[in-house]
Amino acid sequence: MTRTFSLGQAAKSAGQFKIDYEQLLNPRQYDAVKEFQGPILCIAGAGSGKTRTLIYRVARMIESGIDPESILLLTFTRKAARNMLERVTHLIGDEGKQVAGGTYHSFASMILRKYGHHIGIPASFSILDEADSSDIINLIRNELGFNRKESRFPQKKTITQIFSKAQNLEKPITEIVDSFFAQFAEHSKDLCRLNEEFAAYKLKNALLDYDDLLKYLYKLLKESDEARSRITSKYRYIMADEYQDTNSVQARITILLGGISNNIMVVGDDAQSIYSFRGARVGNIIEFPGIFKNCRIIRLERNYRSTGAILDAANSLMEKAGEGFKKNLFTERDKGELPARVKCEDDQEQAMFVAARILELREQGIKLDQMAVLFRSSFHAYQLELELKKRNIPYAKWGGFKFLEAGHLKDIIAHLRVLQNPYDQVSWLRILLLIDGVGTHTATDIFNHLKASPEPFDLNAIKARPKATEGLQKLSKMLTSAARIIQSPPARLLEIVSDYYFPILKARFDDYPRRFKDVDQLALIAEKFERLTDFLADLALEPPRDSVDDVLAPETDENEKLILSTIHSAKGLEWHSVFIISALDGRFPSFSSFKTEADLEEERRLLYVAMTRASENLAISYPSQIWDPATGSLFARPSRFLEEINGTLLENWQITR
């Protein structure tokens, strides 16, 4: 590997930049941008121009002669990285494209393909998403006979969550079960056993789940001197965004990556930490200066996004925060209108209010895509979705049910996976079960047979019931011919699979026309890739976030859509007008957060994140009561957080019919 060394850095002086950074940034931002040697912790409040700062920092680095390929930008989603680097490119030209950027997970995936062999990971590993992991766990659970217990064993999805939480928090299974899933305490031992088997299975089949990606990247950096020195000498300028939402493995990775060059900046806001359920530690950001000596701390506290009134209300909410990370966010904008506190009769009335108000704002010239409705959990929006459909208001929903979770798309992907890895047991079982006359037993037999065969796609020698033979032959024929052109663009392979799958789809689902369209949508995504491996790896690392409904919506109407989003998915974004719905104790804060003070505090930060998404208009609404069938209780109290916000900072709205 060669390393480029540029003399440009010394040659250029401040006056030679194309961009007038000092003019375009406020003094604090400029501080963070102009200095890129040495460690920096940047505490960036909501709407303080954090993204802008990062973009200009990368631009300035490149303008100073730093090799763009030595810059690594770690962000929370890959989309965030992509957008930022596009803007860098826009500012200074194509060099911006050479900067490495992505999530910790995607970075891990890339590095492990290249250097994984140092710790025994083959370059051809596949990535498991949560559903894949569940399926494998289910398989092993059945083999171990744990499903036939007298007392109920947790469901596959729950087990997956338990395992993931254990790895994210780096705690033993038993402890996770005791503290978060006490109802399954009696199965602790079996769960440990299952977890061991699961780990062994992944190892044997070269499968990595999300947690493994991080775990092995850390292991690589820690244990392989050669890999570490190659990686750290390539990436000499590290920036990590949303650092408050990293877990301890990610923090250790960051420290190892930045430890040699010391040129590391982490950016974050402890008041916006909302991912502790998956192991995020606010501690990472707080401990950072202690780990990197001479770390400079830069605070961005001027908010450019929201009106004074919105900011006052948000600050008021955080004043009562149990843990005192005091923020001093200020704005020089006008006060604007007070945020609305809207009491509605019920869920239905709330939906009607939101829809009517949205239409009113639209009359005033605010575009639909400048408005968003935010909620704690995605099912809170069901009623509203009905109302929007009724009134023909186009919307896109983020979070909740994912496009790829639809059964028919999983079927298609399973076929592609088998092509890529003919020994992928879960995918084989899935596609074999689609054939008439094949059940779990036959499918397992077939898999065991072909596992030992040099021609895994040749199913002709298989013994099965007569009813099944025709289907098996078709499958075999399709896979064999697709395998012959396995190097073709994934879109082509997808086409072959779809042609085969359409009759099955038609027979299985009444609503097959709708589902056909989903497949077309998948094909559009596939077109962006040249190799099947890349396509499949990408689907796991960054599943398309649009819901099925959204994909089905006609692509007309100049793309102007209202956004419905979980607060988690709305992180980092902003809209002119924001509605926060179902601010009802039990819904938000969520019933399941009542147990501990820490969980409640996270709900508070979540509301803070939601409120600070709004630039001009904010309305927080709640139905006066809701019957919750899940808990069997009646929620009838407005969110406790609404009570805590200083009453003079909100305006109460009355609904009349």
Add this chain to the structure above:
DNA sequence: CGAGGGGTTGTTTTT
């Protein structure tokens, strides 16, 4: 051994 029916779950948030 597979298919299909009925009863029974348990529901945050996501890379």
Add this chain to the structure above:
DNA sequence: CAACCCCTCG
């Protein structure tokens, strides 16, 4: 209000 599981029938 699904998905999921289990059981019985064909």
